[in-house]
Amino acid sequence: MHHFAYRDGALFAEDVDLREIAEKVGTPVYVYSSATIERHYRLYEQAMASITPGRKPHVFYAMKANSNLGVLKTLAALGAGADTVSEGEIRKALAAGFPPERIVFSGVGKSEGELAFAVEAGIYQVNIESESELDLLSRVGERLGRRQEAVFRVNPDIGAGGHAKITTGSSANKFGVSFEDVHRLYARAANMAGVRIMGLAVHIGSQIRETGAFEAAYAKMRDLVLALREEGHRVDRLDLGGGLGIPYEVPRDFDHGPGLIEAYAGMVGKLTAGLDVELGFEPGRLIVGNAGILLTRVLHLNPRPTKQFLVVDAAMNDLMRPAMYEAYHEIWPVAEPAPGTAAVAYDVVGPICESGDTFTTGRELPQQKPGDLIAFMTAGAYGASMSSTYNQRLLVAEVLVKGDQFAVTRPRQSYEELIGTDRSPPWLS
Numbered sequence: 001m002h003h004f005a006y007r008d009g010a011l012f013a014e015d016v017d018l019r020e021i022a023e024k025v026g027t028p029v030y031v032y033s034s035a036t037i038e039r040h041y042r043l044y045e046q047a048m049a050s051i052t053p054g055r056k057p058h059v060f061y062a063m064k065a066n067s068n069l070g071v072l073k074t075l076a077a078l079g080a081g082a083d084t085v086s087e088g089e090i091r092k093a094l095a096a097g098f099p100p101e102r103i104v105f106s107g108v109g110k111s112e113g114e115l116a117f118a119v120e121a122g123i124y125q126v127n128i129e130s131e132s133e134l135d136l137l138s139r140v141g142e143r144l145g146r147r148q149e150a151v152f153r154v155n156p157d158i159g160a161g162g163h164a165k166i167t168t169g170s171s172a173n174k175f176g177v178s179f180e181d182v183h184r185l186y187a188r189a190a191n192m193a194g195v196r197i198m199g200l201a202v203h204i205g206s207q208i209r210e211t212g213a214f215e216a217a218y219a220k221m222r223d224l225v226l227a228l229r230e231e232g233h234r235v236d237r238l239d240l241g242g243g244l245g246i247p248y249e250v251p252r253d254f255d256h257g258p259g260l261i262e263a264y265a266g267m268v269g270k271l272t273a274g275l276d277v278e279l280g281f282e283p284g285r286l287i288v289g290n291a292g293i294l295l296t297r298v299l300h301l302n303p304r305p306t307k308q309f310l311v312v313d314a315a316m317n318d319l320m321r322p323a324m325y326e327a328y329h330e331i332w333p334v335a336e337p338a339p340g341t342a343a344v345a346y347d348v349v350g351p352i353c354e355s356g357d358t359f360t361t362g363r364e365l366p367q368q369k370p371g372d373l374i375a376f377m378t379a380g381a382y383g384a385s386m387s388s389t390y391n392q393r394l395l396v397a398e399v400l401v402k403g404d405q406f407a408v409t410r411p412r413q414s415y416e417e418l419i420g421t422d423r424s425p426p427w428l429s
């Protein structure tokens with residue numbers, strides 16, 4: 001469920017008319033709903049709390065899904081932790097008010113400088129993805145006089161996800177240490193002065209809409225926890241990653257409710273019963289996905305003999321998912337179509353000089369004209385956070401709505417900022 005709905009003939013974000021945002025901030029612009037973010041976070045946290053009685057589940061929001069400061073502050077205030085994948089994300093999480101003891105650091109290519117920053121900041125946990133990283137982290141910890149708490153991210157050789165580019169759990173993917181190696185690495189790490197291994201982590205992919213693949217991976221993790229304990233190792237933490245998917249393609253009045261989250265929680269509860277571990281979770285898309293839309297204006301209609309192009313002012317640099325993952329986004333006109341309005345099949349495209357800059361083909365929409373506003377729905381995750389300045393387009397603006405208020409939480413980049421940061425080489429100036 002989300003808080004974008006028609007009211008008196010126009011699309012609103014909570015109690016704010018999207019036409020007002022378009023007018024004041026311009027387009028393209030991302031609009032996020034605080035109430036939707038809060039609702040999804042609470043649903044998720046409550047479901048996980050129900051399977052960890054007496055313990056608070058550790059919910060680390062995977063901030064690469066949406067790292068807007070307003071979104072981060074909203075989640076930090078709700079008590080969320082942050083799952084980060086770079087020094088930049090750690091810095092931004094700290095700036096947004098996530099305490100270091102609620103931050104984990106994942107990723108296959110952490111540099112020495114990034115690890116040193118994380119250790120000095122005093123973060124909760126580093127998710128180690130290779131033996132080389134284990135050695136590096138221990139050296140860094142020793143040098144700084146700290147024993148950094150860490151877990152091994154294991155590759156369970158079970159891949160899943162809505163698209164090949166978002167599968168991470170197969171052994172052919174670059175992520176994690178192998179099941180075979182983890183025993184030896186655990187034993188080696190026991191003698192290392194700069195790192196303390198607390199347990200295991202796993203993350204198999206993204207946009208996963210059924211529990212089967214998770215279940216297969218988590219069953220392997222359970223066996224691994226028991227096997228490592230047999231070998232005399234301590235396994236106190238089990239970080240189960242993110243990856244739960246959301247419905248992108250839904251009828252306008254559909255409320256999917258908490259069904260999938262509850263099924264997932266039930267499955268995790270069963271598989272981890274009696275295991276006596278602290279559970280961690282890293283949801284990203286599920287928390288912010290349908291809490292955001294990309295609002296864009298129609299620039300031109302370009303009719304061809306066989307099709308109609310609808311050229312809008314948003315492009316693949318603003319919303320990469322269709323070009324990158326062949327992703328589907330619902331498109332809602334901001335002016336509510338009157339019943340019986342004629343529909344036209346449009347290819348909706350952006351201004352960028354690439355044929356891949358196509359959001360959708362043959363999509364039935366009410367007849368459009370230049371100046372009309374449309375919204376790409378369910379664009380809150382992996383939207384603005386993946387945006388770029390390709391074609392020297394300005395980085396997209398972002399707005400956070402709360403009730404009847406809205407704030408620009410990222411102003412549109414200026415041309416000065418876009419061009420002024422380049423430097424001329426001395427031999428050409």
Ligand SMILES: *Cc1c(COP(=O)(O)O)cnc(C)c1O
Nearest residue numbers: 062106206242243282283284285
């Ligand atoms: C991207 C990522 C997540 C979040 O994935 P979602 O599909 O957005 O829930 C969680 N953990 C790790 C390690 C990730 O890389």
